[in-house]
Amino acid sequence: MTAAVIAMTDEDYEPCYCADRILGGQVHDLLKGDVADDTILWFIPRCQEGAAEPRLVPRMNVRADVPPRASTCDACASLRRRDRIVRVPLVWRR
Numbered sequence: 001m002t003a004a005v006i007a008m009t010d011e012d013y014e015p016c017y018c019a020d021r022i023l024g025g026q027v028h029d030l031l032k033g034d035v036a037d038d039t040i041l042w043f044i045p046r047c048q049e050g051a052a053e054p055r056l057v058p059r060m061n062v063r064a065d066v067p068p069r070a071s072t073c074d075a076c077a078s079l080r081r082r083d084r085i086v087r088v089p090l091v092w093r094r
Contacts (some may be wrong), residue, residue, distance in 0.1 A: 010080055013046055017070055020061040027072045028057065035062070044069065047075030
């Protein structure tokens with residue numbers, strides 16, 4: 001079994017409004033590739049990527065337009081300032 005860790009930067013993410021109760025109806029950073037892929041039904045926000053049990057956001061709760069009073073998730077904003085997050089390790093099995 002081999003594990004690889006992928007380092008992502010701000011260019012790989014886009015801010016999206018997540019209208020859900022679990023993550024507080026805030027703006028979270030989601031991977032651009034995941035948002036563009038219509039087959040993905042659940043997203044892992046940037047702030048949840050290192051969590052052992054991440055809180056998933058259903059695609060149907062993600063909105064392209066952001067309400068005027070929406071706030072950005074504090075954890076996502078902090079990771080933007082660092083311009084880096086390490087994704088959950090990918091595991092390949094032989």
